[in-house]
Amino acid sequence: MTAYIARRLVLLPIVAFGVTLLIFILLQLLSPTMRAALFVTDPRQLQALHEIIKTYQLDAPFYIQYWNWMKAVFTGNWGWSETARMPVLQAIKSFFPNTFELALLSFIPILLVGIWLGTLSAVHRDRIIDHLSRFFGISGYSLPTFIWGLFLLMLFYGHFRWFPPGRLSLEASLYVNSPEFRRFTGLLTVDALLNGEFWIFVDALRHLALPVLTLTVHDTALLVRITRSSMLEVLRQDYVRTARSKGLAEPVVINKHARKNALIPVITLSSLLFVGLLGGVVITETVFEYPGIGRWGAAAALHLDIPAVAGFALFFATLTVFGNLVADILYAYVDPRIRLR
């Protein structure tokens, strides 16, 4: 197992190198004047265009730009993100915990509800519960997040005023940014509890409620569908029939024999879903004015913010490799055959 993990980790630098090199090569398809658009946003700066290109060395060949960037990365300097108005590393450090918190809080209900409802649906195939869950599976997944998000915002903020957008309310934000509040993890809910400030915890949860709900509905729907079809597949297998015929109680058959085997595709999907959530959920973060990493990554790509895009890619590549690794380890856990191989 250790050798297996090590083999996987060796892949990491190769993936990172490939991804970032690709970004630098792709950006060369744009002329230096086009890349200068990051800095020239107003016609008043038109005459300075060529000086700006020189100042930021936008006309240097890509291998020189890439080499300079690589050298800097190895010394811990990932460059300056113009869209975040801060260094790339600092941007990742300040946006990622927010997204991580959102992803984590969404992922737990997604996983629990998804697998539970999917199983239920498969076991009670073609009964009312199955119809309802299939309806949920299709509608939840096909409803665009921006409509669903805005709808929730209008209902729970516009009408009921329960769950406001943003990260924290005014008073909470002022307190959290004061020296009295200590940051331990960067996750606001956790830090609030560690500081013993329960009202901050509640405030943070109130702001997380709607984005979490939006994401949960969307991704749970997907998981329900996958779990259901995988379960149906497994329930048709001989060993399930054997289990039943030897007189095992139905819950044991379902939970021990069937579900464990049905989980392989579910794990694959879940790890992808989680990495996807971590990579940022641009629309949800934008609608709820949530300062996450996805909003930044999208803005950076849109404005051709090269160091930011490269840094984001590097970070995300690392995340994906680790996400896949975790999924592989979990496969081995649920399926002994994989472990033995």
Next chain:
Amino acid sequence: MRRTIGGMVTLVLVLSLVFLTGVPSSAQAVKNPDTFILATIGDPETLDYAWAYDTASFEVIFNVYDTLIFYDGSRTDRFVPGIATQVPSVANGLISKDGRTYTFPIRQGVKFHDGTPLTPEDVAYSIRRFLWIDRAGGPSSLLLEPILGVASTRDEKGNIKVTYSDLTRAVRVQGNNVVITLKEPFGPFLSIMAQWSYVVSRKWAAANGDWDGTRETMRKFNNPKKEDTAFFAKANGTGPFRLVRWDRAAREVILERNDNYWRTPPKLKRVIIKTVEEAATRILMIKAGDADQIALSRRELPQVQGVEGVRIIDDLPQYLISPAVFFTFEIDPTSPHIGSGKLDGNGIPPDFFKDVHVRRAFAYSFDYGAFLRDAYRGKGVVPKGPIPPGMLGYNPRQEYYTYSKEKAIAEFREAWGGRVWANGFKLTILYNAGNVPREIGARMLKENIEALNPKFKVDIRALPWPTYLAEMDAHKLPVFFIGWLADYPDPHNFAFHFLHSKGTFPFVQKYANPEMDKLIEQAKSEPDPKKREALYFKLVDMAYKEVPQLYLVSPVVFTVLRSWVRGYYYNPIHPGTYFYPISKG
């Protein structure tokens, strides 16, 4: 099955939206009575007064720092003292007879936010630093031009051409005064100073690693990257509010009242300027009273009209000509937008627009009234030249172009000795993608021109900003849309950049008219406002006859406030909301 489900979901959604928007927000007590929250779009670029050149940055800067003189309320032609105790004039002897020397007596007892007193040396340092920073594409040229007579501190090759003694000779401390000597008389100088003479602390700058004001250390502070200046995200001003924090992750700027302000301290205790990208979220925030003012586009305005507790102030004038239509006089022959590159009915020659009849024909082909109505809901004015209405030099009696099919045909028949009419042409009109008014304008121009002669073929194309910028710079756009917002409220700012051969647009258009250049130089140095006005009248009339550009709209704007906001006023040259006079309740 799938379709019915989708239909049901849509129905539920629509019904709930109708139900929700139909609920009036109930009257509320003033929320956060001593905090003002502005939900806006776009983050500041930097908080460095010498680096920034965008309104989002200056909306913060001009609330945190003071200028030597300031605009008088909503007026842009009258000034009140700021850090200077008097507004210089020839009458009070603070402007020399030759119009080149300006004396600013510096106010005593003013303290920076860190408690240190402001000195005339700080003032001189601040102005010298503004001149010296001169980042590529930055605002320094606004003061470099009048004071040192150069557009940049560097020559074309990037070598420094301004010396330390140039700076100290032009900006001097004399006792309690700061004296500035201009290269030559410059009419708009005071109106530039009212906007661009922010005063910072030299000591604080040096302590934070910025230029200390000496010759020895100056070199590395010329054309710096924005993140390398001490003023980027920190501030130590004398203004009504002090900067608590620019939280770039949460995208908000937090200001707090300066209790030691040299005038009466502001009524608001705190100001929060927050970037909220999604318009729907901003609208919900103002409805809930969680924002006191929001930015909104005219398309979204109806959603807050008639909402209880929300006040809309509309028809606010701007010093803005946008969009204008530009013709390129020498198009790059490799341009993909000129078809065959010949006057054979399948393209245009690169110098197509050098014939004034072509330009006039285009001018007569545009329906200005319909454009104002369709693209701006009638909210604006069709300007009679490149100088916006309300500014010195704007002539309400100036002749201007109106839509006329007959005149357009007559001009096209004369163009290129009749060959344009006989052969026809093909070209592309371009605008930057996502700009709806410009798209409407381009479409109107296309339809009107194509209706004149079946041999006229006009394509319209939207380019994303980077491509648009690159092709504009390469002189590849035959006809394109763009606009200009005033740097300072003086006609020179418009006259120069629209019509002077060294201005921004003629540079892109490859247009030069020595006679106009002379008039602009002359008007710039003319001290007598009446004579200056006459010169601008003449210039604008020349622009009318020459038609290097079409000036489509000077739009008016609006702002959305909570009704509990008191004391708000608008000044067209302010970069944003001036929080000093505001209170809530």
